[in-house]
Amino acid sequence: MKMQMTCPCHFGLESVLSGEIKRMGGENVTVVDGKVNFEGDFELLARANMGLRTAERVLIKLAEFRAESFEELFQGVKAAPLEEFIGVHDAFPVKGHSLNSQLHSVPDCQSIIKKAAVERLKERYHVSWFEETGPVHQLQFTILKDVVSLFLDTSGPGLHKRGYRKNSNDAPIKETLAAGIIDLAHVKPFSTVYDPFCGSGTFLIESTTKALGIAPGLNRRFAAEKWDQIPGQVWAQERGRALDLIRRDAEFKAFGFDIDMQAVELSRDNAKKAGVLPRIRFAQGDISNFEPSEEKGIVICNPPYGERMLEIRQAEELYKKMGEVFVPNRGLNYYIISPHEEFERLFGRKADKRRKLYNGMIKCQLYMYFK
Ligand SMILES: C[S@@+](CC[C@H](N)C(=O)[O-])C[C@H]1O[C@@H](n2cnc3c(N)ncnc32)[C@H](O)[C@@H]1O
The missing domain is CATH 3.40.50.150 (Vaccinia Virus protein VP39)
Known part of the structure; x- marks a missing residue:
């Protein structure tokens, strides 16, 4: 299955990261400020988490749309194919930020997005209540100049956490x-x-x-390794x-x-x-x-x-x-x-x-x- 993915990175390192992603097999790689977008399958998702040196995390992009009202936000999220990645028992908390947009209250946006996600999944799974006891599927949103992007985080702790630097001195470089x-x-x-x-x-x-x-992530684990939606052999193979x-x-x-x-x-x-x-x-x-x-x-x-x-x-x-x-x-x-x-x-x-x-x-x- 082909997915749209996005990796945030340090401002100034976009071209370095896009080079890494291309060498790894990412397709249709495009660069925006502080991020690189690309396409790939589950194998690439696992490879990117394990192998990218300059990415902060690997996100699956679920939707992108304009929204200036809560209704538009609700409908935009409800139209996203959440069930492709979020199972009936999975936890799906929401976090994000907004900049230069009509919808500027982050807590309000958070609760609208949660409601829309619940509505979508209720219809797909025919249940009225989600216990959310399964693996975490962190939903992440950004609203920039009224454009909403909705992502699923596959990394968990940031990818700079390689596992070797438990202790650090005063001013370590990331x-x-x-x-x-x-x-x-x-x-x-x-x-x-x-x-x-x-x-x-x-x-x-x-x-x-x-x-x-x-590979920088060889000795650590990633949030999406616990997901039922990605076969375990993909991680072992990578x-x-x-x-x-x-x-x-x-x-x-x-x-x-x-x-x-x-x-x-x-x-x-x-x-x-x-x-x-x-x-x-x-x-x-x-x-x-x-x-x-x-x-x-x-x-x-x-x-x-x-x-x-x-x-x-x-x-x-x-x-x-x-x-x-x-x-x-x-x-x-x-x-x-x-x-x-x-x-x-x-x-x-x-x-x-x-x-x-x-x-x-x-x-x-x-x-x-x-x-
Ligand atoms: C900004 S830190 C470097 C951080 C490092 N890149 C890291 O990732 O942890 C600067 C370091 O320079 C060291 N330092 C200060 N004066 C120095 C000197 N005269 N000669 C050598 N090292 C010095 C400090 O002890 C400190 O560890």
């Missing part, structure tokens, strides 16, 4: 954003990657799993496929440093949990002493960015230091994400390329030095 930066930095199975501000180790762990072809794609013979290696010994230990623990510790060497170290051990490599990092004035000045000193130790033209490429507007001036060189990315609500730039 796994999905880190994976997007790694894609833009062209990390390959034969690369050497450095992160001199490794924190909880995210860039290095994500780089290693990518280089070795380890797990087997993901295992076959692992390249244990890749030459990849990585090095992580942090001034804080606790961060170094945390990175080690996380890398161990992710099963990639043998590929990464961690050590305590100050950026002033950064010295790559190989001739070629890729440096990827998000250096500290202070919120208070004193911290900002300290961060600025670090950016100057980075400009000194990140020597150009030495076979090393540098990818640095920072929200600091003056980064290039402090670092001392204009980036060869820049890209606007959002780290949550914070507008950042990825500064790329590769010439």
Whole structure:
């Protein structure tokens, strides 16, 4: 069965995610702000949940229609083929948000959508009451400029939850954003990657799993795995496929440093949990002493960015230091994400390329030095 699917992602990573989806076999892939839409079957749905590195979740799109009144909202939802995915015992809670629309009260929209879903399913299943004791089928809606989109979430906990980062330090970068930066930095199975501000180790762990072809969701479960509507063998087959794609013979290696010994230990623990510790060497170290051990490599990092004035000045000193130790033209490429507007001036060189990315609500730039 072919379905319409949508994956939300970080603003700025749409093209990276659409590339991932196309390589996976997604059809009719289109990009909108913060999302990628595509078509595929149950196999692709399972593969996308397990294998996409930059998607926040995988949603099935059930309906899209204009609504400026509660009646239009009710009728639009009631016309959606909910019974194709929601069984008579399943739970179907509703959540969502509205922006720049006539229908702006989220709790009201939530209860109208629930009523419409109940009405539709009552007619299909000939029952008058739903106990909702079965697996959760989370209905999710967005209303943007009076256009309602209705989705079913197949992922459950967000896909950035890979299972290896139970603990984190103060300012960890989200796994999905880190994976997007790694894609833009062209990390390959034969690369050497450095992160001199490794924190909880995210860039290095994500780089290693990518280089070795380890699917990010291999060790976790997804909401739709409990659904009766998707045959269990689909998930088993896609797990087997993901295992076959692992390249244990890749030459990849990585090095992580942090001034804080606790961060170094945390990175080690996380890398161990992710099963990639043998590929990464961690050590305590100050950026002033950064010295790559190989001739070629890729440096990827998000250096500290202070919120208070004193911290900002300290961060600025670090950016100057980075400009000194990140020597150009030495076979090393540098990818640095920072929200600091003056980064290039402090670092001392204009980036060869820049890209606007959002780290949550914070507008950042990825500064790329590769010439
Ligand atoms: C924003 S965090 C990096 C987060 C990391 N990317 C992660 O995913 O967890 C910045 C890190 O830089 C480290 N740091 C601060 N000053 C440093 C210095 N002079 N040399 C090396 N590391 C430093 C901090 O201990 C902190 O872990």
